[in-house]
Amino acid sequence: MLSRTADHLFWMSRYIERAENLARLLDVTYQMSLVPQSLDAANQNWHAIIALNSLDEAYAAKYAEVSGENVLHFMVSDPDNFSSIHSCLRMARENAHAVRGTLTTEMWETLNCTWLEAREKSFEQLLNAGIGEYFEWVKMRSSLSRGTTLGTLLQDEAYHFIRLGTLLERADNTARILDVKYHVLRRQDDEGASDFYEWGALLRSVSAFEVYRKVYRDVITPARVAELLIFNKDMPRSLQFCLNSVVKNLELVANGHSGETLRQAGMLNAQLRYGRIEDILEHGLHEWLTDFMDRIYLLGNGISKDFLVPTSEDA
């Protein structure tokens, strides 16, 4: 397969997944903002989303202050913000457009329609209709793309690169959600405000609420939430699940010089497979997650260099 084609497919799926995860993150933040709390605490939660995406400067250039509505506007509909859901859906469609011949008709039509529909929705309309409904829509459109991919695409290299993009992006995003929310919630716990609803919202943001119940059949504790999102090998949005699939897909597309990238992925996977939550919490979850996200970033670079953007003609 053409390197450029693989590159577009990889990024197409990353942007779809990014849009979905952003919707999840914004949704959980929005829901958490609805429980009684100080305005300061609420705005801190909103600001965390800006900080998480390293968008402080771009945000400050547009808005004087941090507020729920401003952050939502910026992260949902702002076409100038390259990290907004709007931009992600556009980029997903543009990448798909560049390789539409490689996609099945159903996949292309799904992505094209998603973008055409998204383009029509103004932020005011979204607010009026209930922003939660929009987040649901984004998630459903993402599910639909994944579904058409699984249901119609030949499972050759194209499929593997699409999967790689999805899984790397998801691993990164789950780590981010956990990082930002875990600490907010722990802080509140320490103040004696442990809240079933807030932990519930975090779990729901990664569709893990019912899963938690099934796995632990017990009350929700922060350590178990972290354990579930990091180590559970069967939950599609956990880090272990993502890395395990990354390794599988990497093995399927391996070429003469992708050995090092595969080794790195394998090491990270082994850590997730044999690690324990107690060890991580002891050394600090935040530090561990930061390191994890760095390594995911390097994996992405490795894949890019090995397959997608070959630098030398003899490569």
Added chain:
Amino acid sequence: MNFYNEMVDAAGGVRTHYKGYDEWLRATPPERIERKRAEADLAFHRVGITFAVYGEEAGKERLIPFDIIPRIIPAAEWKSLHSGLRQRVKALNMFLHDVYHDQEILKAGKIPAEQVLNNAQYRPEMKGVDLPGGVYAHIAGVDIVRAGEGEFYVLEDNLRVPSGVSYMLEDRKMMMRLFPELFARHKVAPVQHYPDMLLEKLRAVAPKGVSNPTVVVLTPGAYNSAYFEHTFLAQQMGVELVEGRDLFVKDEVVYMRTTQGPQRVDVIYRRIDDDFLDPLAFRADSSLGVPGILKAYQAGNVTLSNAIGTGVADDKSIYPYVPDMIRFYLGEEPSLNNVPTYMCRKPDDLAYVLANLAELVVKEVHGAGGYGMLVGPASTRAQIEHFRQLLLAKPDGYIAQPTLALSNCPTFVEEGIAPRHLDLRPFVLSSGRCVDMVPGGLSRVALTRGSLVVNSSQGGGTKDTWVLEN
């Protein structure tokens, strides 16, 4: 002017080959038709069958209007068009081979040598280069119009990168989806095998010794006006769609960059003009092409389709000589008409043209796509004066032709069903001796009342084209 109507004869009766459609149209409630037309619009948008318009906002995509009244061609009429097209394209390919080799036709004085050799489209780089099967224009899009009963004219031969075939195929798909019952009551010759036919032709002209050639489609990229077509054809043929940056040349061999390393490429169906193909040989500022590809081509290590330098045969200054080519190479009388053409570089012709501007169509010799032309009878006095100045300044840049009474066909427009002018572009495929085409082609229709310009860039639409089987 009296125009030939494809559907209705001069006495107002419906022509035999349109009777079935006419009955259906009368029996179908207008609401259903309206609903189906809306459905077609939606479907074209969703599928993204769009084209970009030059000069408009970058990246903006527009739909080409699709009309649900088909252009129907009876079997006998197609049979004669078919053989005329084969004859014409065969001669054009022989002409191209000749002018890049022994130049017999120039020696015989049939065409003034300077018209060919000084033509900007003549590529001296191609002299003495032998091509597989001696074929230059593997894909030709010949524009044909009708002026009367059995009276067809070739308007131009597009031998560089003719486009539009994807609309021909999508129009058929759309008609079958919207009105399947119509196909049950008509014997419409199928066209959907075009991509197979094309792939077969491309494989047949692979470099010598290559038994299982790797074929690719080369596109200028997603912002090209015909990008949809490029992706469509690559997908339908099951070959890679590449851009210039995906290819590189090493030791006069072309490779594409793949996830598994370099892979050799044997046949390139390129949708990039000659000028942009190789920055080392042609326009140095081209970022669309592949440095060194000309050398690889001259060495016979890769086939380009169409060949470099085909423009010299479809140039408007060469067009008037095509009938002579047919006589010269095939010893046959041309069965398709040429439109009588005044070459403004000739003083007599120029004088005639200047005296009759209001009656004539004037075209730029190197123009294409309906840009830079004057349709005398449809133009204002100021436009005509403007062209007079252009002609006086650069007479050899123009040709002129009588305004043909282009046939028209009933078409859905805002005020209901009304006749609109149309043309036909069959796509003729050649490899070696074998010249072939799917029945019909793309029918383009001028949606503006009275307009004779059917190009999509000028607001033209398309119709499904039915060749009826007996």
